[in-house]
Amino acid sequence: MNSKEKSMLGLFKDKHFWKITLQLTAPVALQNLLTSSFSLIDTLFVSSLGTVALSSVGMAGQWVWLMTMLTIGFCSAATVFVSQFWGVQNIKKIRRFSGISILFTLIAGVFFTLAALLFPQNVIKLFSSEKEVIAAGAQYLKIVAYSYIPIALTNILAAILRAVENVKLPMYASLATTVMNIALDYCLIFGKFGFAKMGIKGAALATAIAAWSGLVVIILVSVFQKNILISKLKSFFVFSKAEFKFYIKKAAPVVLNESMWGLGTFVFNMVFGHMGYEYFSALTIVRSFENIAFVLFIGICSASSVMIGMSIGQGKISRGLKDSKRFSVIVPVLAIIISIFIVVFRHQLVSLFNTSGSISALTVDTAAKMMIIYAFAFPLRMFAYLQIVAVFRSGGDTVTGAKFELLCLWALSVPATVLAVYLFKVPFLAAYAVMFIFEDIPKVIFCLKFYFSKKWIKPVTEQGKAGYAEYLKGIGEKDE
Secondary structure (H helix, E strand, O other), X not given: OOHHHHHHHHHOOOHHHHHHHHHHHHHHHHHHHHHHHHHHHHHHHHHOOOHHHXXXXXXXXXXXXXXXXXXXXXXXXXXXXXXXXXXXXXXXXXXXXXHHHHHHHHXXXXXXXXXHHHOHXXXXXXXXXXXXXXXXXXXXHHHHHHHHHHHHHHHHHHHHHHHOOOOHHHHHHHHHHHHHHHHHHHHHHHOOOOOOOOOHHHHHHHHHHHHHHHHHHHHHHHHHHOXXXXXXXXXXXXXXXXXXXXXXXXXXXHHHHHHHHHHHHHHHHHHHHOOOHHHHHHHHHHHHHHHHHHHHHHHHHHHHHHHHHHHHHHOOHHHHHHHXXXXXXXXXHHHHHHHHHXXXXXXXXXXXXXXXXXXXXXXXXXXXXXXXXXXXXHHHHHHHHHHHHHHHHHOEOOOHHHHHHHXXXXXXXXXXXXXXXXXXXXXXXXXXHHHHHHHHHHHHHHHHHHHHHOOOEOOOOHHHHHXXXXXXXXXXXXXX
């Protein structure tokens, strides 16, 4: 065994690293598993109502998906600031930058709620021209819109709590939301325990009530804990112009990245939706499993973001780099294992949505084949996700990852997919594969090159800047 191999093995023998990683990853992964289960349970229940219902609810869900991606941008921006200021225990700065993120997130929630309430049919028409699908989707959207504000606020408050290493409370909130959603879905969709049988309207109402319950849990428990969220409003919402400008400078690329990526997915779904509602039903099924497969990596990336961000903020650059190397190996290895599982058990997984036999054979067969395509793309997608969302951003560089994301999505993948469908008239599965090929492969290449350059290390704290200056001097001395 050569010295390089010994060094690599030594990198993973750090017990403290594994302890902190598990402490931060497990609750976040469990929280997101519960959140994804929220969507999965909805989809499973609705699938029993038939292909039209499944397709229409999936199309309506794209509106909240777009809102979620926009608010995740503000959540990521908050994490950049909060994790680094948490590293130096600057509570005053944490609350001010958190307050700015909360304001922007609330504005986004209000906008998407009003649009869904005022123009529900127009939203569904973006994905389908089928009258039956549009009518069903609009019914669902007019009710589920009331869940958007609590979803947005829960996301940002959970992000702030995780960034200060309070990872259990968001998990408890997700548990409350999921349990409430399952119980209400069963009662309201099928008319159990004396409730009226409401079909997809019941699914929408269950989601709205459950979303508010999660937000209430976070607020009430925060009051009891007296955690970082509990203080005078002035400490959150009174900030200087300089702080606001600094926030915009760092947050704008992140928000642009997430919202434009969400919009790109929105465009893909519009294209796929117009290829036939049975194909979109298959896509809805696969998206549900994508969310579940994604769960572990959200937890890992959240842990890596906090750990790397704290180290960079404290000026401990070498430790931050070591952790980034560890996560850059862990993520693709785990992704490959999950991909193998997806391929082997794809038929069993898809069959969960057709226990009542109400889903068309075309939808079931298409979904199983889509699972194979997704499995091949999954390791590449997760590696790029780690680099852009966790490593680059927590290091302080919120711009370069956004450039990679937008270039690969809007200059390559979206045009290639649109041309494949409308010009070359390729089948649905080929179009689905094109989407991944033109986005994920070039993105991984760009990320690898930039990661090894170390140019993503851009501390936002004075202690971090001083530590980075010392680190650079150390490299210079070593080279000399």
